[in-house]
Amino acid sequence: MTAAEFTPIVFGAAVLGGFVGSLTGLGGGVIITPVLALFLGVDMRYAMGASLISVIATSSGAAAAYVRDGYSSIRIGMFLEVATTLGAVCGAYLSAHVSTRWLAVVFGVMLLQAAWQASHRPKEAAQPQAVDPLAARFKMGGSYPTEGGERRYTVRRVKTGFGLMFGAGAVSGLLGIGSGSLKVIALDQAMRIPFKVSTATSNFMIGVTAAASASLYLSRGYVDPSIVMPVMLGVLAGSMAGARLLPRLGVPLLRKAFAVVVGLIAIQMIVSGIRGAI
Amino acid sequence: MNLRKIGDHDIERMVSILLRIGVMVAGAVVLAGGIFYLLHHGGEVANHRTFHGQPAIDRIATKIFAGALALRARSIIQFGVLLLIATPILRVALALAGFALERDRTYTIVTLIVLCVLLGSLIAGVIQA
Numbered sequence: 351m352t353a354a355e356f357t358p359i360v361f362g363a364a365v366l367g368g369f370v371g372s373l374t375g376l377g378g379g380v381i382i383t384p385v386l387a388l389f390l391g392v393d394m395r396y397a398m399g400a401s402l403i404s405v406i407a408t409s410s411g412a413a414a415a416y417v418r419d420g421y422s423s424i425r426i427g428m429f430l431e432v433a434t435t436l437g438a439v440c441g442a443y444l445s446a447h448v449s450t451r452w453l454a455v456v457f458g459v460m461l462l463q464a465a466w467q468a469s470h471r472p473k474e475a476a477q478p479q480a481v482d483p484l485a486a487r488f489k490m491g492g493s494y495p496t497e498g499g500e501r502r503y504t505v506r507r508v509k510t511g512f513g514l515m516f517g518a519g520a521v522s523g524l525l526g527i528g529s530g531s532l533k534v535i536a537l538d539q540a541m542r543i544p545f546k547v548s549t550a551t552s553n554f555m556i557g558v559t560a561a562a563s564a565s566l567y568l569s570r571g572y573v574d575p576s577i578v579m580p581v582m583l584g585v586l587a588g589s590m591a592g593a594r595l596l597p598r599l600g601v602p603l604l605r606k607a608f609a610v611v612v613g614l615i616a617i618q619m620i621v622s623g624i625r626g627a628i
Numbered sequence: 629m630n631l632r633k634i635g636d637h638d639i640e641r642m643v644s645i646l647l648r649i650g651v652m653v654a655g656a657v658v659l660a661g662g663i664f665y666l667l668h669h670g671g672e673v674a675n676h677r678t679f680h681g682q683p684a685i686d687r688i689a690t691k692i693f694a695g696a697l698a699l700r701a702r703s704i705i706q707f708g709v710l711l712l713i714a715t716p717i718l719r720v721a722l723a724l725a726g727f728a729l730e731r732d733r734t735y736t737i738v739t740l741i742v743l744c745v746l747l748g749s750l751i752a753g754v755i756q757a
Contacts, residue, residue, distance in 0.1 A: 354670035357662070393679040406712050407651055410719075414647040417640045424640055428723060428739055435745040439752075450679075488734060557647075557716040562746055564713045565753035568706075569688070571681030575705035576674065579662035582712075586655060 357580045360390065364584025368408065371585070372592030374468045374608045375549075377528045377556070378585040379405035380461060381612060384619045387454065387628055392577065394450040394628060398526030399572030402560050404585035405528040409556035411586065412593065419495070421550035426490050426505065426543065430515045431555055434533070435562040437519025442563035445524045446570060454623030457525050461616035464531035469609035484508040494547050503544050511541040523563035526572070528556040639726035643719055650715030654708045661696075661704030668701055688757045717746050 363385050368378035379401040386397035416422045445453065485491065485505040493500040505511075514536035522529040530552050537548035567573055622628040685691045686706050695703025720743050727735040 351674050352670065353672050353674045354666055356674035357666060357670075392676045395679050396676050403709055403712060406716060407655065410647045410712075410715050411651045414644045414651075417644040417647070420637070420640070422640075424643070424723060425735060428720075428735065428742060431720075431742045432738060432745070435742055435749075439745065439749050442749075488738075558720060558742065558746070561713050561716040562749050565750045566756065568709065568713070569753035569757035571687055573686075573706070573709060574676065574682060575661070575686060575702040575709070576665065576669075577676060578709060579658055579665065579705050582658055582709075583655065583662070586651070 353576060356390075357576070360386070360577065361580035361584040363390065364404070364581045365588035365591075368404075368585035368588025368590075369592040370588075370608050370612070372408075372589040373595070374465070374605055374612065375530075376464050376468055376612065377405065377530045378408040378589040380464060380527045381615070382581055382585055383457065383526065384461065384615050386577070386581070388615070388618055388622060394453055395572045396574050396577050398445070398453075399567045399574065400577045400581035402526035402564055402567055403573060403578050404582045405526075405560045406557050406564060407582050407586045408589045409528060409553055409560065411590065413550075413554040413557060416550035416553055419550075421494050421546050422554040423490070423492050423543075423547055423551050424554075425488065425492070426537075426541075426547075427551045427554045427558075429488055429490065429508075430512060430536075431558050433512045433515035434519035434522070434555055434559040437516040437521075438523035438559045438562040439566070441520035441523025441525075442566040443523075444520070445526075448524070450628055451623045451626050453525065454619050454628040457527075458616045458619030458621075458623060460521060460525060460527070460529070461619065462613055465609045465612040465616060467531050467535070468612075469606045482506045482508045492547075494544065501544070503547065505541050505543060507540045507542070511536045514540055519559050519562070522556075522559050523566075526563075526567065528560060530556055639723060639730075642726070643722055646719055646722060647715060650711065650718065654712035654715065657708030657711060658705050659708075661701055661706075661708060664699070664704060665701035684757065689754065717743070717750075720746060 364382050367381040367385055371378040371381050383397045383401040386392040387394050481504045485508050490505040493502045518529045518532035533552035534548055537543045685695050692703050692706045696707035724739040727739055
């Protein structure tokens with residue numbers, strides 16, 4: 351295959367990946383890596399490098415809108431970024447010492463978990479009664495706009511959230527993904543931050559987390575310009591289209607169908623990894 | 629703008645604008661480099677099945693700058709990638725300035741730690757390369 355043939359195929363796959371990623375809430379980068387590795391014969395490391403760069407692009411693009419609308423909390427985000435960036439650096443170092451086979455298996459497991467989570471969103475947890483003293487110390491409470499005016503929220507289990515965020519950062523650096531689904535677990539489930547705030551804040555943090563491992567990926571030669579170019583532009587275009595269509599398409603069934611497809615890809619990733627075909 | 633009265637919302641608005649501009653500029657540079665690349669190297673065989681890493685010119689920031697200035701297509705794409713990586717780092721730097729102006733000592737320190745990790749990783753990357 352020549353570069354002139356390879357580029358539009360990868361671009362098309364990236365548009366589709368970005369579109370499905372934003373519709374399912376999985377994020378644009380997490381789908382393109384298995385597509386490149388399984389179907390287009392690209393080495394895992396090049397796929398991870400291209401995906402990580404596209405993650406920075408989509409997260410920064412989406413975060414701009416969330417920040418403007420006042421959903422994301424710059425304080426919660428910044429505090430937890432201490433954990434995610436440190437985790438990301440550790441993960442990026444670790445990924446150099448793990449074989450691509452095992453990276454594929456871990457990737458598949460993560461993707462499976464993310465697909466399951468995207469299709470089974472738990473009910474919003476009740477607001478905590480007691481305030482974590484750490485949250486008060488770090489001024490993490492806040493308010494966000496709702497139809498009935500500004501709504502206040504408080505934060506709990508800051509230490510647990512911080513620990514989970516280190517893990518989310520490590521997975522992000524290890525696999526070259528945004529690991530938005532793990533970030534949302536920490537924010538939603540552990541810290542009990544309202545959905546809108548946790549989604550927006552998670553998105554806001556993904557770019558900074560990815561930047562922490564991106565320079566290591568770049569210097570290690572994971573970032574191939576001829577792959578990054580169609581992947582980054584395609585994922586960006588696809589996820590922008592997805593975000594625009596989301597309010598109109600908001601059909602739960604469609605999201606579930608996509609989640610099933612992503613789950614199947616995840617299983618194939620695990621199988622390929624175990625058989626050493628990746 | 630009255631600097632003494634700067635609040636979280638002012639910081640957030642600036643951050644939002646910065647993120648948007650960063651992504652747009654980086655995307656435009658990558659697109660320009662990509663078109664250039666396909667015009668000159670479109671006929672080359674694309675084989676990414678085995679991992680070879682990248683030559684130093686596509687891995688080291690200073691060499692990427694030099695290559696981009698010489699209008700080398702792959703360097704222009706990598707330069708766009710560097711701009712993209714710089715965007716969230718600049719975002720953190722902007723937040724640092726904002727917290728310092730707000731005289732919020734706790735968050736100035738928190739933000740400084742994040743910035744140090746990011747810059748440390750950047751320096752570690754340069755040493756690794």
